[in-house]
Amino acid sequence: MDHFADRLVAVIRAKGNPLCVGLDPRWESLPMEIRRRHGDDSLSAMAASYEEFCDRVLEIVAPLVPVVKPQSAFFEACGPDGMAVMQRLLRKARGLGLLTILDAKRNDIASTAAAYADAAFGGVSMAGRVHPVWEADALTVNPYLGRDAVEPFLQSARRAQAGVFVLVRTSNPGAGLFQDLVADGRPVYCHVAEAVAAWARENVGRCGLGDVGAVVGATYPAELAALRKLTPDVIFLVPGYGAQGGAAADVAPAFRPDGLGVVVNSSRGVLFPFKTDDPAWEQRVEEATRATVAALAPLS
Amino acid sequence: MDHFADRLVAVIRAKGNPLCVGLDPRWESLPMEIRRRHGDDSLSAMAASYEEFCDRVLEIVAPLVPVVKPQSAFFEACGPDGMAVMQRLLRKARGLGLLTILDAKRNDIASTAAAYADAAFGGVSMAGRVHPVWEADALTVNPYLGRDAVEPFLQSARRAQAGVFVLVRTSNPGAGLFQDLVADGRPVYCHVAEAVAAWARENVGRCGLGDVGAVVGATYPAELAALRKLTPDVIFLVPGYGAQGGAAADVAPAFRPDGLGVVVNSSRGVLFPFKTDDPAWEQRVEEATRATVAALAPLS
Numbered sequence: 001m002d003h004f005a006d007r008l009v010a011v012i013r014a015k016g017n018p019l020c021v022g023l024d025p026r027w028e029s030l031p032m033e034i035r036r037r038h039g040d041d042s043l044s045a046m047a048a049s050y051e052e053f054c055d056r057v058l059e060i061v062a063p064l065v066p067v068v069k070p071q072s073a074f075f076e077a078c079g080p081d082g083m084a085v086m087q088r089l090l091r092k093a094r095g096l097g098l099l100t101i102l103d104a105k106r107n108d109i110a111s112t113a114a115a116y117a118d119a120a121f122g123g124v125s126m127a128g129r130v131h132p133v134w135e136a137d138a139l140t141v142n143p144y145l146g147r148d149a150v151e152p153f154l155q156s157a158r159r160a161q162a163g164v165f166v167l168v169r170t171s172n173p174g175a176g177l178f179q180d181l182v183a184d185g186r187p188v189y190c191h192v193a194e195a196v197a198a199w200a201r202e203n204v205g206r207c208g209l210g211d212v213g214a215v216v217g218a219t220y221p222a223e224l225a226a227l228r229k230l231t232p233d234v235i236f237l238v239p240g241y242g243a244q245g246g247a248a249a250d251v252a253p254a255f256r257p258d259g260l261g262v263v264v265n266s267s268r269g270v271l272f273p274f275k276t277d278d279p280a281w282e283q284r285v286e287e288a289t290r291a292t293v294a295a296l297a298p299l300s
Numbered sequence: 301m302d303h304f305a306d307r308l309v310a311v312i313r314a315k316g317n318p319l320c321v322g323l324d325p326r327w328e329s330l331p332m333e334i335r336r337r338h339g340d341d342s343l344s345a346m347a348a349s350y351e352e353f354c355d356r357v358l359e360i361v362a363p364l365v366p367v368v369k370p371q372s373a374f375f376e377a378c379g380p381d382g383m384a385v386m387q388r389l390l391r392k393a394r395g396l397g398l399l400t401i402l403d404a405k406r407n408d409i410a411s412t413a414a415a416y417a418d419a420a421f422g423g424v425s426m427a428g429r430v431h432p433v434w435e436a437d438a439l440t441v442n443p444y445l446g447r448d449a450v451e452p453f454l455q456s457a458r459r460a461q462a463g464v465f466v467l468v469r470t471s472n473p474g475a476g477l478f479q480d481l482v483a484d485g486r487p488v489y490c491h492v493a494e495a496v497a498a499w500a501r502e503n504v505g506r507c508g509l510g511d512v513g514a515v516v517g518a519t520y521p522a523e524l525a526a527l528r529k530l531t532p533d534v535i536f537l538v539p540g541y542g543a544q545g546g547a548a549a550d551v552a553p554a555f556r557p558d559g560l561g562v563v564v565n566s567s568r569g570v571l572f573p574f575k576t577d578d579p580a581w582e583q584r585v586e587e588a589t590r591a592t593v594a595a596l597a598p599l600s
């Protein structure tokens with residue numbers, strides 16, 4: 001298997017755009033026909049509805065986009081059945097040639113971090129055999145616990161030629177509470193970005209990008225530009241495109257001059273462009289995906 | 301149901317000590333008899349072994365300690381079957397009168413954070429009914445994403461009279477990479493502690509403690525003392541007792557003058573004080589629990 005960044009660049013080039021579709025299923029937004037089919041009396045029913053909906057979304061978007069990003073929280077909210085659905089969706093996405101980023105924002109120390117990481121990437125060892133769990137191509141990780149909390153994720157990712165996206169600057173209104181605190185003349189998120197750049201340089205692919213990326217919100221284009229300058233060989237995962245207010249021009253500063261280095265995520269804008277009683281909801285999802293791809297294509 | 305802090309204080313007083321037993325099952329440390337019974341050929345077998353082991357541990361420690369803390373990573377590493385085991389263990393612990401802290405270090409923004417929080421506490425709503433998922437009494441949360449990322453956890457916790465423990469200062473050697481950066485004359489973790497204190501003051505129980513606690517490692521007793529002064533109405537969850545190097549004297553500065561305000565966690569020291577082929581492993585767990593309780597009892 002190739003280096004994570006090279007695999008990412010290859011699939012972005014093959015599809016001609018850097019769009020990542022976030023799989024954030026929400027019960028109240030699902031097509032009525034799917035909800036009716038599975039009923040509304042248990043979390044197993046919710047999980048089954050999420051599976052049918054996301055299955056169809058994966059089939060619709062797979063020819064159009066390079067990457068999907070299941071949001072672990074919504075599957076966890078259905079309990080163990082939801083986690084089983086997330087596992088099958090990750091497998092299905094891989095089978096469709098999509099790169100997968102598991103958005104779980106995991107974090108812990110030492111062997112506990114390693115347990116999360118082995119589950120996300122190469123699998124869990126028992127009695128000399130390795131058992132896959134999520135088999136994601138990449139995982140989002142929260143850096144607050146520091147160096148030896150992030151490193152187990154890197155080690156596990158590298159064994160599986162996978163990637164890690166570290167939260168650097170998030171797009172929510174209250175993100176600045178700690179991320180913007182100024183230490184040694186620059187905000188905390190720049191310190192995190194510097195650490196990410198150092199980790200990324202440890203293992204750079206042929207494309208010139210490392211296997212450690214940064215999650216950077218699209219709501220602050222000036223910050224995106226500054227971070228791009230600070231970390232030229234780091235892949236940016238930019239959420240907040242579409243629904244959270246970002247537009248193509250806002251994302252532009254994240255790209256390197258060679259048009260690489262960015263994955264742009266859209267969740268609600270692509271997943272839920274329909275009214276729940278619209279019998280043509282699948283067509284709406286395809287149209288929304290094509291429109292989002294078209295808006296982004298000139299950038300990459 | 302009573303305020304989280306009052307419930308915590310009541311169960312600590314009833315047991316006469318503030319020990320929390322961390323449920324961190326590790327395959328290679330389990331009693332051989334349990335591993336043999338379930339086999340070693342699948343993650344379902346691993347999950348079944350974890351369940352049998354933790355079931356017995358819960359029965360052994362329930363008469364002795366007030367709190368248990370399942371570590372989500374080890375159950376997630378067994379896949380969806382592991383999450384089902386974690387769910388059953390949380391239920392069993394509650395049935396035994398133990399307070400439960402789900403150690404999952406969750407974090408995300410807005411409705412995504414709310415999905416994690418509803419799963420952890422009161423349950424997930426569908427069609428006018430609420431379905432419980434983890435039903436924990438408290439959850440650990442990572443603060444890096446800021447104000448509006450922590451607040452959905454608080455709102456959900458408060459609806460369920462549950463608690464939130466925010467990571468403030470962790471006990472790992474590399475914790476300082478971002479936590480110790482100095483902004484406005486004090487380290488980042490003190491800024492986090494101040495935010496935690498403000499959140500805790502929003503909802504204080506009769507005992508004078510809030511429903512928002514702080515995770516503070518026991519490896520830096522001077523920091524513990526300073527943080528206790530800074531945040532008098534915040535409950536501290538102190539991991540790193542025993543295996544990670546902390547001793548009773550190191551934990552002492554975390555306590556308020558009234559002997560309250562602390563939950564001291566021990567995982568490996570209590571869970572795995574035996575050789576895997578020791579037929580009397582249950583007795584060893586009980587002895588280790590009693591010894592740890594005895595060392596802590598004078599503090600509270």
